[in-house]
Amino acid sequence: MDAFDDDHLHEECGVFGVFHPGEDVANLTYFGLYSLQHRGQESAGIAVSDGREIRIRKEMGLVSQVFDQEIIDGLKGNIAIGHTRYSTTGSARLLNAQPIAVEHPTIGTVAIAHNGNLVNATKLRDELITKGFDFETTSDTEVLGALLSQTKADTLEQALAEALPRVEGAYCLVFLTKDSLVAARDPLGIRPLCLGRFGDIDAPGGTGYVMASETCALDVIGATFICEIEPGEIVSVDASGMRSTRIQRTAAHRAMCSFEFIYFARPDSVMMGKSLYESRRQMGRELAREAPADGDIVITLPDSGTPAAIGYAEQAGLPFAEGMIKSRYITRTFIQPTQRLREAGIRLKFNPMRHVLEGRRVVLVDDSIVRGTTSRRIIDELRRAGASEVHMRIASPPIAWPCFMGIDIASRRELIAAGHTEREIGAMLGADSLRYLSLAGLRRAMGQPDGNGFCYACFTGSYPVDVPAQLEMDKLALEIPVAVSS
Numbered sequence: 001m002d003a004f005d006d007d008h009l010h011e012e013c014g015v016f017g018v019f020h021p022g023e024d025v026a027n028l029t030y031f032g033l034y035s036l037q038h039r040g041q042e043s044a045g046i047a048v049s050d051g052r053e054i055r056i057r058k059e060m061g062l063v064s065q066v067f068d069q070e071i072i073d074g075l076k077g078n079i080a081i082g083h084t085r086y087s088t089t090g091s092a093r094l095l096n097a098q099p100i101a102v103e104h105p106t107i108g109t110v111a112i113a114h115n116g117n118l119v120n121a122t123k124l125r126d127e128l129i130t131k132g133f134d135f136e137t138t139s140d141t142e143v144l145g146a147l148l149s150q151t152k153a154d155t156l157e158q159a160l161a162e163a164l165p166r167v168e169g170a171y172c173l174v175f176l177t178k179d180s181l182v183a184a185r186d187p188l189g190i191r192p193l194c195l196g197r198f199g200d201i202d203a204p205g206g207t208g209y210v211m212a213s214e215t216c217a218l219d220v221i222g223a224t225f226i227c228e229i230e231p232g233e234i235v236s237v238d239a240s241g242m243r244s245t246r247i248q249r250t251a252a253h254r255a256m257c258s259f260e261f262i263y264f265a266r267p268d269s270v271m272m273g274k275s276l277y278e279s280r281r282q283m284g285r286e287l288a289r290e291a292p293a294d295g296d297i298v299i300t301l302p303d304s305g306t307p308a309a310i311g312y313a314e315q316a317g318l319p320f321a322e323g324m325i326k327s328r329y330i331t332r333t334f335i336q337p338t339q340r341l342r343e344a345g346i347r348l349k350f351n352p353m354r355h356v357l358e359g360r361r362v363v364l365v366d367d368s369i370v371r372g373t374t375s376r377r378i379i380d381e382l383r384r385a386g387a388s389e390v391h392m393r394i395a396s397p398p399i400a401w402p403c404f405m406g407i408d409i410a411s412r413r414e415l416i417a418a419g420h421t422e423r424e425i426g427a428m429l430g431a432d433s434l435r436y437l438s439l440a441g442l443r444r445a446m447g448q449p450d451g452n453g454f455c456y457a458c459f460t461g462s463y464p465v466d467v468p469a470q471l472e473m474d475k476l477a478l479e480i481p482v483a484v485s486s
Contacts, residue, residue: 013040013085013098013114013115013116014033014036014212015036015083015113015114015172015174015211016029016032016033016083016212016213016217017079017080017082017181017210017212018032018079018081018210019078019079019210020079020209020210021208023198023208025077025080026046026076026080027072028080028221029048029080029081030046031221032210032220032221033046033082033084034063034220035219035220035266036214036216036217037062038266039084040085040086042085042086042097043059043060043094044058044062044065044067044082045057045059045082045085045097045098046075046082047101048077048079048080048176049078049080049176049177049178050076051078053109054109055074056101057075058083058097058099059097060093081113081176081181083098083099083114095136095137095138096139098114098141099112099113099176100139102142102145102146103149104148104151104159106153107154107155107156107159108178109177109178110148112144112148112173112175113141113174114141114144114171114173115170115171115172115173115191115213116170116186116190117140117171117405118167118171119405119467120167124166124167125140125143128143133146133149144167147166148160148163151163156175157182157245160182160184161245161247161248164184164234164247169404170186170190170191170257171185171191174211180237180238181211181236181237181238182236182237184229184233185230187232188231188255188455188464189230189254189255189256190257191213192260192271193228193229194215195225195227195229196223196226197223197224198210198222210223213265214265214266215271216265216266225270228272232247253452253453255455255464256453257454257455258442258446258454258455258456258459259396261274261280261446261454262280262283262367262368262442263367267307274446274447279447280308280311280445281307281314282311282446283307283367283395283441283442284307284308284309284312284315285311285445286442286444286445287308287311287393287394287395287441288312288313288393289315289441290441291437292316293391294389295316295318295362295363295389296318296360297318297319297321297356297362297363298319298320298321299321299324299357299362299363299364300323300324300364301324301350301366301378302324302350303326305365305366305367308365309365312363312365312393316363322353323356323364324350324351324352325350327349350378352381352382352384352385354386357385358387361391362382362387362389362390363391364379364391364392364393365392365393365394366392366395367394368396368399369399369416369425369429370399371416372425372428376429376430379431389432390430390432391431391434392426392435393434393436394437395437396437396442397436397439397442398417399417399458399459401460401461403458404465405464407458422435422436
């Protein structure tokens with residue numbers, strides 16, 4: 001657990017794919033992954049096809065640590081997919097880094113990159129082991145790859161049509177064969193996936209296409225957003241053009257993860273036709289209406305809570321100030337060398353501005369609280385810097401239930417809001433007051449006052465798919481079977 005970021009939910013993964021003959025697809029994928037780095041910092045990988053073979057490069061670390069120009073120059077081809085990983089099923093080890101490759105008897109090599117979590121992966125894996133499949137990794141992505149390899153299909157679309165109805169949970173997938181790029185999204189649309197293009201789609205000779213977790217990845221490489229890939233949709237691109245099919249298993253509704261809007265996705269991305277920056281600013285406005293505070297200034301814990309803090313300040317008529325400066329050179333790979341530095345680690349990342357805070361009643365706005373450890377340290381630092389009062393305001397409802405759809409929270413025991421009231425949490429954190437945004441306020445801010453279209457399970461405990469009854473799923477659940485079979 002990173003001592004700096006344990007008050008936030010940890011991200012899932014970022015996926016990216018590009019079909020652009022004649023262009024440097026490896027470089028495009030590098031920049032696309034760089035823009036999706038916030039979605040996962042454990043490992044990064046790129047797979048490229050030149051029409052004859054698929055080459056994969058992946059390592060532990062950030063995108064900029066895994067790839068340099070020499071490596072990128074060696075990945076020649078016309079089609080590529082890429083992945084940044086934060087582990088939610090399977091440990092943080094190189095064998096679980098993506099993309100992974102599987103062999104299909106008629107399709108050939110298929111490279112896969114996956115964002116999400118399959119809730120029935122253990123059941124499917126046990127079934128496949130009895131059929132003689134020898135697993136090399138401990139991630140649910142290989143389970144999906146094994147299902148694909150068992151299908152009797154002539155095309156990847158046919159294989160997906162047979163395999164995907166058997167998996168349950170969240171998935172956004174990009175696939176690479178030697179001559180095609182394919183993407184698929186689960187029927188509930190829990191995780192985001194969008195489609196873009198290069199140039200004029202009607203121009204002679206066609207155009208290039210790109211698929212990515214977020215629109216910010218399209219922006220950075222100069223691609224034009226076309227649409228979101230719909231829940232339950234399979235999109236394929238090859239030399240003959242683009243086509244779309246549907247997964248036969250359908251859902252009665254969609255259930256986009258509400259935390260994509262609250263925290264995960266970059267604020268410069270657009271989802272479901274909405275600017276995430278404006279949605280988060282609106283969350284702050286709703287919070288100010290519901291939970292006003294007697295404060296002199298509004299500050300945020302940079303950077304994820306900034307849009308909500310700005311909205312809160314606007315609605316409350318209070319000045320917004322930079323009360324803390326964030327070091328931009330400390331990442332999740334930062335190594336804390338001594339116990340003393342571990343204990344004082346928060347000061348290495350966030351430095352309070354005494355001349356802004358001293359003698360002021362501070363309203364501290366953040367997007368969420370998970371465990372409360374960092375929030376407590378931040379409040380201590382604000383008081384140390386001279387703040388006379390600290391009123392904490394959270395621009396989302398209390399997180400009281402674990403997630404099984406690709407977010408790294410597997411137990412209610414980890415959650416400070418499970419079993420504690422708002423007043424109790426405020427006292428535990430050392431705040432003069434603490435208030436959360438209501439679920440109704442969140443829905444209004446996202447433009448869905450009826451609540452339709454989103455998953456709110458981490459707030460309500462009502463899941464869009466069946467989950468393990470004990471609600472204690474372990475992301476390392478697939479580790480033991482591999483040890484037994486090796």
